[in-house]
Amino acid sequence: MSTSLSNITYFEQIFKDYYEPLVNFVNSRIRNIENSEEIVQDTFTKLWENRDKLTIKTSLKSYLYQATRNSMIDFIRRSKNDPGSLPDHLEFVDFEDEKIDIYLVRAKIEEALETLKPKNKEIFILNKFEGLTYKEIADYLEMSERGIEDNIARANKQLKKYLESEKLLENLWIILLLTSSL
Numbered sequence: 001m002s003t004s005l006s007n008i009t010y011f012e013q014i015f016k017d018y019y020e021p022l023v024n025f026v027n028s029r030i031r032n033i034e035n036s037e038e039i040v041q042d043t044f045t046k047l048w049e050n051r052d053k054l055t056i057k058t059s060l061k062s063y064l065y066q067a068t069r070n071s072m073i074d075f076i077r078r079s080k081n082d083p084g085s086l087p088d089h090l091e092f093v094d095f096e097d098e099k100i101d102i103y104l105v106r107a108k109i110e111e112a113l114e115t116l117k118p119k120n121k122e123i124f125i126l127n128k129f130e131g132l133t134y135k136e137i138a139d140y141l142e143m144s145e146r147g148i149e150d151n152i153a154r155a156n157k158q159l160k161k162y163l164e165s166e167k168l169l170e171n172l173w174i175i176l177l178l179t180s181s182l
Helices: 002-006 008-030 034-047 062-080 102-113 120-126 133-140 145-165 170-180
Strands: 090-097 097-099
Touching: 002 008, 034 062, 090 170, 102 120, 120 133, 120 145, 120 170, 133 145, 145 170
Parallel strands: none
Antiparallel strands: 090 097
């Protein structure tokens, strides 16, 4: 894959194909078009700078969305030092007079993910964090869609049990949705 990325024509085509969808993806979360464009441009800059070192193990689309998501998280972390640049809805989420720091929530979810079996964790991450469909995961891992569905259900059950034991919130699925969209 890295040799293809070194081809400037191929790289330009990837940029043309994915730039706007990635900006829309980021903008749907941070609701600031200028910052969204900057985040996506940073992602493509890093991709170009590291093109010879990259080994992409998922689809290019999944890789780009994950890389963009990571750039967005980096941007949000940097912005925490400059509260004026971070939209209020991303810094904290209100739940019945309780303020929840989404970074604490994410850390707890990452702890919970470590309790999953490796294959179960991989399937959950591919679906919830990388946005792959059950069919895409089944094709990638050479499993049945039903097997993927069972793994996701098992992971959800185990994660819910772990997070409930942490007494983080009554409705933990809202947290999972928030953190998987970051």
